[in-house]
Amino acid sequence: MTNVYRIGEVQDDYCTSCHLLLSHDIASVANGEIAKTTCRTCHNTHDYRHAQVPPRRKSSKKEDKQSLLQQVLASMPKPPEPPQAPPAEARPQKRDLWAEIERIKAQRKGPA
Numbered sequence: 001m002t003n004v005y006r007i008g009e010v011q012d013d014y015c016t017s018c019h020l021l022l023s024h025d026i027a028s029v030a031n032g033e034i035a036k037t038t039c040r041t042c043h044n045t046h047d048y049r050h051a052q053v054p055p056r057r058k059s060s061k062k063e064d065k066q067s068l069l070q071q072v073l074a075s076m077p078k079p080p081e082p083p084q085a086p087p088a089e090a091r092p093q094k095r096d097l098w099a100e101i102e103r104i105k106a107q108r109k110g111p112a
Contacts, residue, residue, distance in 0.1 A: 004032070005032070010025060010026075014052060016046045021053060023040045024039050025066075027045050033048075
């Protein structure tokens, strides 16, 4: 017994937009087989995928990324050495501000 598919019937299929196996409406039939389906969630129309979830992509490992980073860093020129810091000078003594004020006042008054 062969299945007779009709436009508008509900069929499970993999949605290429949602990236999930969801309910779809049959959008077109060619030679007695489903040609296109429309997702009932996002309303995206796409070729019928026979409810097959595509294989997962291989994720790039951190080791590969680290080795690539190491290759790039190895090809770059070495940064220049920073200049040497000047020798630390002796810190000036802190001034006694009250003594300065008294000295200025004495200068303004003039010689006694």
